[in-house]
Amino acid sequence: MPETLVFELDREHVELNQLLKLAGLCDSGGAGKAIVASGAVRVDGVVELRRTCKIRAGQMVELDDVRIEVVVAG
Template sequence: MSSPDIVPISDDEIRLGQFLKLAGLAESGAEARELVAEGEVSVNGEVDTRRGRRLVVGDVVRVDLPQGAAHAQVGSAGTAD
């Protein structure tokens, strides 16, 4: 798998559900909720079912979607690709 896209956030942390939407890994809050609840989301290689989990710069989020896995890394506002 290729390197994850770096998605900059403006604060020091972001909740997992919000990041899924920001990174384009989920189209809506409802889809993010469903993906997390079904165990389709992992953070730094470990499945996490807490939509409110706080992510920080450097965390890598992977989502297993029907069309294949997608992933993104939390970046600081100054590290956009």
């Protein structure tokens, strides 16, 4: 069963590599870029290779056995 994290987005979007860092799944934005480039990240069930893909509220990001549910802050 995957672990689900809820990330509260306080702006219009966050770049995918930054989301991985902010969610605590990697140590830096650079590490996040490497993880995305490796093909390990899925956005809404589809492999995403664009490191700076804009993630908005309502989207689901998956890495290994962790899901990040992106919601509007508030």
